[in-house]
Amino acid sequence: QRDGPEFTYDILYERGVKAYEDGSWYACASHFYRSIQDYQFYMEDVTHCRLTCKKGVISAEAVDIDFELNYYWKIVKISDCLQRCNREKLGKRAETPASHLVNEKFEDRVPYDYLQFCLFKLEMYKEAAASAYTYFITHQDHQRIIDSMKYYRGLEGVTDEDFKDLERNDIQDTYASGLNAYHASDWTSAIENFEESLRLYFEEEEKCRAACEGPYSHKGHPDFTNAVADHFLVVLFCQYKCEEKLSVFGKEFQPNFVSEHYNYLQYSYFKVNDMDKAVRAVATFILFQPNNETMLKNKAYYKRNSGVHQRHFIPFEEAKQYYERRKIVSDIIDYVKTKHALSPDKLVDETSNAWRGTKPSLKEINNPHSIYQPFMEYSKDFGVTIFAESAELGSSRLAADGFLHDDHCRIISDFIRKRKPGSTGVRQITIPEIMQDIAKENENVISLRLLTERIESFQQYISAYYNSAVLFVKQAKIVCREGDGEWEKKQHEDCIPQEDGSCIKTFSHLSDQEYIGVVYLTNVTDGTGELYFMDKDKQIKSSLAPKCGRLVIFKASQQHGVNPSSVNERCSLYVHLTSNVNDEDKSQRQVKEFLNKMDEGRAKQPSEVNNTEILQQFYDQGNIKILRSIGCITFMVKEKMISMNDVLLALDISEMSRHLVEKFLNLSHPLYFDFTHLVCRTAKEEAAENRSNDLSHPVHADNCVLQPDGTCIMELHLYPQRRYSAILYLNEDIEGGDFFFAYPNKTVQVSVKPKCGRLVAFNAGDFHGVKAVLKGQRCALAMWYTMDSSYNEISRKYARRVFSKMEAEGKKRTIREKNNVQNAVKNKVQNKNAGIQKSQSSSKSASKESKDVGAEHTDNESDVSTGNKINSLMEVKSTDKEEL
Numbered sequence: 001q002r003d004g005p006e007f008t009y010d011i012l013y014e015r016g017v018k019a020y021e022d023g024s025w026y027a028c029a030s031h032f033y034r035s036i037q038d039y040q041f042y043m044e045d046v047t048h049c050r051l052t053c054k055k056g057v058i059s060a061e062a063v064d065i066d067f068e069l070n071y072y073w074k075i076v077k078i079s080d081c082l083q084r085c086n087r088e089k090l091g092k093r094a095e096t097p098a099s100h101l102v103n104e105k106f107e108d109r110v111p112y113d114y115l116q117f118c119l120f121k122l123e124m125y126k127e128a129a130a131s132a133y134t135y136f137i138t139h140q141d142h143q144r145i146i147d148s149m150k151y152y153r154g155l156e157g158v159t160d161e162d163f164k165d166l167e168r169n170d171i172q173d174t175y176a177s178g179l180n181a182y183h184a185s186d187w188t189s190a191i192e193n194f195e196e197s198l199r200l201y202f203e204e205e206e207k208c209r210a211a212c213e214g215p216y217s218h219k220g221h222p223d224f225t226n227a228v229a230d231h232f233l234v235v236l237f238c239q240y241k242c243e244e245k246l247s248v249f250g251k252e253f254q255p256n257f258v259s260e261h262y263n264y265l266q267y268s269y270f271k272v273n274d275m276d277k278a279v280r281a282v283a284t285f286i287l288f289q290p291n292n293e294t295m296l297k298n299k300a301y302y303k304r305n306s307g308v309h310q311r312h313f314i315p316f317e318e319a320k321q322y323y324e325r326r327k328i329v330s331d332i333i334d335y336v337k338t339k340h341a342l343s344p345d346k347l348v349d350e351t352s353n354a355w356r357g358t359k360p361s362l363k364e365i366n367n368p369h370s371i372y373q374p375f376m377e378y379s380k381d382f383g384v385t386i387f388a389e390s391a392e393l394g395s396s397r398l399a400a401d402g403f404l405h406d407d408h409c410r411i412i413s414d415f416i417r418k419r420k421p422g423s424t425g426v427r428q429i430t431i432p433e434i435m436q437d438i439a440k441e442n443e444n445v446i447s448l449r450l451l452t453e454r455i456e457s458f459q460q461y462i463s464a465y466y467n468s469a470v471l472f473v474k475q476a477k478i479v480c481r482e483g484d485g486e487w488e489k490k491q492h493e494d495c496i497p498q499e500d501g502s503c504i505k506t507f508s509h510l511s512d513q514e515y516i517g518v519v520y521l522t523n524v525t526d527g528t529g530e531l532y533f534m535d536k537d538k539q540i541k542s543s544l545a546p547k548c549g550r551l552v553i554f555k556a557s558q559q560h561g562v563n564p565s566s567v568n569e570r571c572s573l574y575v576h577l578t579s580n581v582n583d584e585d586k587s588q589r590q591v592k593e594f595l596n597k598m599d600e601g602r603a604k605q606p607s608e609v610n611n612t613e614i615l616q617q618f619y620d621q622g623n624i625k626i627l628r629s630i631g632c633i634t635f636m637v638k639e640k641m642i643s644m645n646d647v648l649l650a651l652d653i654s655e656m657s658r659h660l661v662e663k664f665l666n667l668s669h670p671l672y673f674d675f676t677h678l679v680c681r682t683a684k685e686e687a688a689e690n691r692s693n694d695l696s697h698p699v700h701a702d703n704c705v706l707q708p709d710g711t712c713i714m715e716l717h718l719y720p721q722r723r724y725s726a727i728l729y730l731n732e733d734i735e736g737g738d739f740f741f742a743y744p745n746k747t748v749q750v751s752v753k754p755k756c757g758r759l760v761a762f763n764a765g766d767f768h769g770v771k772a773v774l775k776g777q778r779c780a781l782a783m784w785y786t787m788d789s790s791y792n793e794i795s796r797k798y799a800r801r802v803f804s805k806m807e808a809e810g811k812k813r814t815i816r817e818k819n820n821v822q823n824a825v826k827n828k829v830q831n832k833n834a835g836i837q838k839s840q841s842s843s844k845s846a847s848k849e850s851k852d853v854g855a856e857h858t859d860n861e862s863d864v865s866t867g868n869k870i871n872s873l874m875e876v877k878s879t880d881k882e883e884l
């Protein structure tokens with residue numbers, strides 16, 4: 001068993017991409033090199049297991065029972081062997097394989113494309129040329145890579161030899177040596193090389209076939225035989241391509257690569273007077289190409305002149321097996337293409353040259369839905385938890401929580417604020433209408449991005465749940481029902497309110513291929529406003545209360561209704577999906593195009609990570625009394641619970657901290673906020689004496705999960721994007737609550753007392769914790785920084801936008817008031833104006849002040865060095881803590 005690598009190829013790939021995006025060329029190259037190497041090791045182990053298990057079991061004695069039982073008995077034994085072998089070879093990795101999307105990237109040689117660019121940036125042109133060429137081998141129509149290769153070739157020091165296929169096996173080289181020897185009439189060496197190249201070929205071909213036996217996810221719920229056949233065919237098509245993949249010489253595919261060996265060999269054997277083998281080589285060649293005239297003439301010659309008979313023409317065994325195997329495989333494929341009940345064009349695209357990567361791979365064609373399958377799994381990691389399924393809700397229905405965070409709910413419901421209720425008291429806005437609003441006011445782009453991204457995720461989630469290849473959005477809209485009980489009920493006496501905002505008298509018959517997904521945007525806490533499902537007799541069978549982030553999925557044909565809510569407003573994002581592409585609402589696509597344009601082609605979505613999740617548990621334990629994100633405090637400003645200036649101050653101070661950290665670490669690339677929040681930890685009631693060893697926040701790192709053995713594992717669904725952390729303390733009138741850096745065994749390395757204005761900054765991978773707060777309330781502004789701009793904290797932009805709008809409205813109001821009152825009492829107007837101006841200017845001066853403070857205090861007070869990690873302590877003269 002190999003020691004598992006610290007990071008597996010999928011993680012390294014992910015990091016490589018990030019480094020590439022950050023312009024960290026060295027990190028990019030090193031991550032991609034390591035990822036390619038790890039992938040090769042990994043695949044070697046996996047195929048080794050497949051081959052040895054199969055050989056071991058196949059050669060074991062067969063039980064003399066009927067064919068089928070015997071066969072599956074063997075399969076069971078092979079599978080048992082495989083599990084053991086994988087566990088032994090791969091250790092923990094066997095349990096958490098990389099997603100097949102990543103594997104496809106490796107199969108398709110995508111890492112080499114990144115690699116060539118990063119190497120180019122590092123001015124490693126020879127290496128860049130090799131990587132580019134390696135990528136080119138599977139992407140021969142790729143203009144950009146062709147241009148890059150031309151460019152590299154023109155550079156000084158780069159020669160033809162540098163353009164080598166880094167993924168090549170030894171077959172080509174050996175074959176080339178054979179050819180050279182042959183042309184130099186060195187028959188012995190020619191024979192040696194051609195025999196070796198054949199041996200390598202058969203070996204590689206076997207490995208290639210074993211590599212095809214990967215996972216498969218089924219469409220629908222096929223019965224046993226169909227499930228086996230489906231998976232088998234996918235494997236078989238993949239295996240059939242192995243010949244194409246290995247029969248390459250130079251950069252060209254050689255159609256008769258295997259049989260050509262026997263052509264050369266027959267002549268070489270003849271030349272060294274090995275008639276026995278020469279005759280067998282003739283027979284082998286004719287097996288592959290029965291109508292080849294030259295070889296038939298040769299055969300006649302041997303018969304005539306060397307006294308050999310027909311019975312001597314025995315093909316070589318390994319070639320014969322290879323040939324017969326391929327013959328059966330191609331018969332099966334022919335059969336499937338022409339006669340199989342499955343639509344053959346769906347099953348395989350004859351012209352596709354999957355391996356060369358210019359067309360979608362066979363797997364995609366054959367199994368399009370599989371890309372969605374892991375999606376639900378993956379969503380769990382983002383906090384989407386299924387809480388009711390068919391058993392509780394009725395068949396083909398699902399409800400889950402956590403699809404949106406509170407911030408998201410507010411941002412999305414904002415779109416509908418200006419809409420007036422219709423005659424039934426329902427407010428709604430569709431995506432095209434949102435687009436129109438945005439076109440008019442040119443704002444809300446960030447919110448729109450969030451909305452479309454969420455709709456898309458939802459669409460994938462629903463597709464995954466119904467195991468459907470692709471579902472199209474027929475309609476998406478936001479629907480709000482006013483919470484005012486009696487009035488609503490009257491409106492709906494003779495019809496059944498629907499989630500889409502309508503109220504229907506009779507159910508129309510909808511296709512079974514249409515689906516509805518609803519995500520609630522508000523909490524309805526008084527037990528009203530439920531969604532309910534009915535059976536055929538209109539009896540209510542199950543119901544569900546709306547709650548921000550809760551999603552419900554059901555078939556459109558299933559009859560549902562909505563109870564009016566009596567107090568709270570009931571808002572939801574309603575998405576109607578269909579399998580019929582003609583019914584697709586094209587505006588979804590327009591929105592995407594629009595966003596792409598807005599983003600200068602960079603259509604990356606904001607982080608989906610729920611940053612407050614981890615701290616939530618402390619919150620639940622009563623340890624943390626205040627936990628506020630920027631989104632949350634922005635909302636509080638809107639609701640007039642706190643003043644805008646206070647929040648602006650927090651934004652500015654955190655911004656200043658970011659600058660400080662950037663400067664202190666001497667970074668050449670900017671840091672972006674990943675997440676900012678205010679945390680206050682309060683002493684527990686119980687006696688302080690008993691708590692001296694308690695921790696308020698256990699030892700952890702901010703971007704990886706500390707393992708019992710002291711290592712720290714980056715989980716892609718957590719926060720690997722976080723590079724640095726900073727905590728700005730806001731008070732010191734407390735006992736306990738020391739921050740500390742820790743050793744991997746969790747013992748204290750060095751501790752820091754919180755103090756108003758003190759900033760601790762560190763590499764997000766450093767271990768740290770917080771000791772119990774013994775007395776008082778300890779408040780801090782926690783900040784996490786990333787170098788990946790696509791994680792840039794959306795709430796910060798949102799807050800700025802909300803505030804500037806509020807300010808603009810404030811100004812408008814001032815002008816309006818001014819005009820109105822001007823004509824009446826001039827003196828009063830002046831006073832009023834003065835008041836408003838004052839508060840505005842104080843907002844500006846507050847933020848300006850804090851910026852000046854930052855400029856004065858960029859120097860750090862003390863350094864704490866922990867090995868190769870960077871920790872730093874800085875003092876920031878902050879304004880009064882009460883301001884926050």
Ligand SMILES: O=C(O)CCC(=O)C(=O)O
Binds near residue numbers: 679697770780
């Ligand atoms: O409040 C502190 O001093 C540290 C908090 C922390 O480490 C975290 O929230 O991840």
Ligand SMILES: [Fe+2]
Binds near residue numbers: 701702725
């Ligand atoms: Fe932390």
